[in-house]
Amino acid sequence: MNEILTQEKSIYIQIKEMIENDILRDIxxxxxxxxxxNELAKLYAINPATAAKGVNLLVDEEILYKKRGIGxxxxxGAKKLITGKRKEHFYDDYVRSLMxxxxxxxxxxxELIAMIERAEDSVSLFVEDKY
Amino acid sequence: xxxxxxxxxxxVYGGKEVLHGIDLELESGKIYGxxxxxxxxxxxxxxxxxSQNPTTGGTITFDxxxxxxxxxxxxHLCFSRELNPVAGSSTSALKIKEYxxxxxxxxxxxDKKMAEDLMREFALDEKKHISxxxxxxLSMVTIVVAMASKAEFTFMDEPVAGLDVVMRExxxxxxxxxxxxxxxxxxxxxxxxxxxxxxxEEVIIVDQGKILMKxxxxxxLERCWHVSGHEEEVDAAAAGLERxxxxxxxxxxxxMVMLQPGQKIPEHYDITIQKLSLQKVFTALCGEEA
Numbered sequence: 004m005n006e007i008l009t010q011e012k013s014i015y016i017q018i019k020e021m022i023e024n025d026i027l028r029d030i031x032x033x034x035x036x037x038x039x040x041n042e043l044a045k046l047y048a049i050n051p052a053t054a055a056k057g058v059n060l061l062v063d064e065e066i067l068y069k070k071r072g073i074g075x076x077x078x079x080g081a082k083k084l085i086t087g088k089r090k091e092h093f094y095d096d097y098v099r100s101l102m103x104x105x106x107x108x109x110x111x112x113x114e115l116i117a118m119i120e121r122a123e124d125s126v127s128l129f130v131e132d133k134y
Numbered sequence: 135x136x137x138x139x140x141x142x143x144x145x146v147y148g149g150k151e152v153l154h155g156i157d158l159e160l161e162s163g164k165i166y167g168x169x170x171x172x173x174x175x176x177x178x179x180x181x182x183x184x185s186q187n188p189t190t191g192g193t194i195t196f197d198x199x200x201x202x203x204x205x206x207x208x209x210h211l212c213f214s215r216e217l218n219p220v221a222g223s224s225t226s227a228l229k230i231k232e233y234x235x236x237x238x239x240x241x242x243x244x245d246k247k248m249a250e251d252l253m254r255e256f257a258l259d260e261k262k263h264i265s266x267x268x269x270x271x272l273s274m275v276t277i278v279v280a281m282a283s284k285a286e287f288t289f290m291d292e293p294v295a296g297l298d299v300v301m302r303e304x305x306x307x308x309x310x311x312x313x314x315x316x317x318x319x320x321x322x323x324x325x326x327x328x329x330x331x332x333x334x335e336e337v338i339i340v341d342q343g344k345i346l347m348k349x350x351x352x353x354x355l356e357r358c359w360h361v362s363g364h365e366e367e368v369d370a371a372a373a374g375l376e377r378x379x380x381x382x383x384x385x386x387x388x389x390m391v392m393l394q395p396g397q398k399i400p401e402h403y404d405i406t407i408q409k410l411s412l413q414k415v416f417t418a419l420c421g422e423e424a
Contacts, residue, residue: 050165050335
């Protein structure tokens with residue numbers, strides 16, 4: 004929750020992703036209360052309606068749930084939901100733009116695959132370590 | 135839910151019309167940002183909405199009642215004006231303490247403790263004369279008055295002018311804190327658009343005496359995009375879309391595209407599409423006749 008806001012993306016999207024990141028990193032655990040919209044608004048000096056927009060997206064995605072009169076909580080299974088969702092988006096966010104850039108540079112499919120394999124070697128240590 | 139409604143507000147100064155039939159509806163429980171270029175009419179509009187200045191034409195009502203010379207309606211409104219430190223002005227000879235005492239008589243819900251707390255937080259010396267204050271201190275005094283007025287609708291004219299960046303951040307923090315705790319409505323004019331954009335739920339753009347736009351800030355930012363690339367590609371991609379502020383350099387072209395509901399920038403063009411900040415959107419809309 005202590006990342007800083009940038010101009011690159013909508014504020015409410017950033018709020019949403021920050022909460023997701025905190026869940027992925029166990030800064031926020033499942034069944035734990037997340038900061039309220041007002042707390043988020045004060046922390047970042049942003050409009051509470053904008054903070055609420057981000058939080059509500061997470062409720063819609065069933066990553067957070069509302070306990071009436073108490074606040075928002077991280078749903079059981081939230082972590083899995085977030086990873087699953089990010090995997091789905093991986094294609095649009097990374098693979099497609101990768102292909103587009105490769106095409107404009109005239110990189111062939113073969114070259115691209117070779118590059119992916121090279122990259123795999125350099126990050127494999129990290130991946131094994133993590134999972 | 136209270137409402138302050140201005141209808142067909144016009145204002146003539148010395149034979150020149152500076153506000154041209156403005157319609158504006160402000161709801162309670164929102165922070166509005168009022169932005170516009172120098173001389174656009176922001177201060178005039180704020181002073182008219184709060185009855186510190188008569189209209190030439192049009193009406194202003196608070197929950198259906200005319201505001202002009204109506205103490206009952208005015209009890210809900212506060213306009214903390216920029217202070218004039220120049221010798222001979224009505225306020226320059228006063229000490230801060232005296233200015234606050236006068237303000238306290240204006241606003242029925244005046245919070246004396248809050249005023250004192252803020253004076254301390256801003257390290258303001260109440261015995262200082264207004265004429266002796268720096269630009270930043272003048273802004274701080276107007277902020278103290280606006281906050282401590284506890285008025286349901288509070289209008290601030292460039293509250294951060296003259297404040298250093300640390301104080302400006304402190305002000306936005308204070309504003310959001312007060313807003314989340316009370317739900318008071320704030321209307322804030324500023325030239326420092328970028329850092330205030332995230333605080334405004336709605337933005338009101340005033341241009342040449344008219345309201346160019348009043349829209350949810352996030353919604354506005356989501357429909358404005360900067361499209362650039364080869365001129366032919368940009369023109370093809372932006373065909374039929376609302377365009378502002380075209381810029382050329384050789385074969386290259388950049389333009390702001392403003393999407394209407396249901397519109398999309400078509401795919402399959404070799405163009406760069408970038409998100410714009412509120413400041414950039416504002417410049418694109420109001421910067422044409424530099």
